[in-house]
Amino acid sequence: MGPIEVTVLYADEAMLVLDKAAGLLSVPGRGEDKQDCLSTRVQRLYADALVVHRLDMATSGVMVMARNPAVQRSLNDAFASRAVTKRYVAVVDGIPAAPVEAWALIDLPIIVDWPNRPRRVIDHQLGKPSVTRWRVLSHNERDQTTRVELEPVTGRSHQLRVHMQAVGHSIVGDALYGSPLAHATADRLLLHACTLELIHPVTGQAMGFVSRAHF
Template identity: 50%
Template structure:
């Protein structure tokens, strides 16, 4: 069971472990996921947004149709606040920056994503350097948009893929960690019933 950080009659906030699907995949071996585990305690739970299989951190699930509609719209309209922490390969130059390369699915190599200036969808990430470490550079990442694998591909585009990334990092960067060093540490949104702003934090486990 993912760690439950908060629950009321409208929503549940959980801390997803790395290497767990957000929703079921195709095949019997891909049925274990955050959604099914949460449903064991909260049978009406509905997925609002997803984290990659390899990414850990904060997710909110809705407990009824109205809350699901409200929260889904908040994510689509970018009225939520999300920040991630990662360790990227190499020495990232500068203190802050942004990446705006458009992304699309690499259909021949699904589920990988690629930068495509002609057919890609708008994608925007801002980053802030936190500190240099033995394995690379620790950064805070803010996804302004929410494309699939956005943070991973944008960091790869900068020449600093995320350490432990089995999709986008070279072997040397994969070898530094058994897991992807990407964690959704902060999540903020307004409550679907009261409108009150809620903020959650999940400590970085690496």
């Protein structure tokens, strides 16, 4: 068994806030080769840690885990009721026409692309309501890429990746949704959960956590 590599941003008796590395599963997958994941590593350090939400394997950044079932239920309810604010930073392909720093809305329903799972697609008839706020932070004219900030209002799987592809600016390094060139431009998906804001499930205190993107 190798070293337990876990970055803990915050820990108390109720919850843990962690910084997940890109390329690491959030929870175990199917098969012996998919058992190494953030939740398993954390549970080797904090045996009472319980999963609350997930990040895609290719996505890095802030995640929270509960330390007892009551807190897990409370945090699950907070996520379900959109009382938790999550923001991401990403680098996308191309130069969007949107003005810098102005928030825009992507409101496009998403459904699983069953013949091509785990891909998701936009489907206006059958898709589940999916909303993302986004804004341009800066342009890189040389690389023809743009750094953006993303805030998922809903929490569909692959939502940010599907929505950015839908508006013509797929996330750089995205093997599922990016163009071959955008995928080949980076050795990882350039998507990072940079901030998470919530109300502490026990104390009621407003809390915010930040993780810097390494791209």
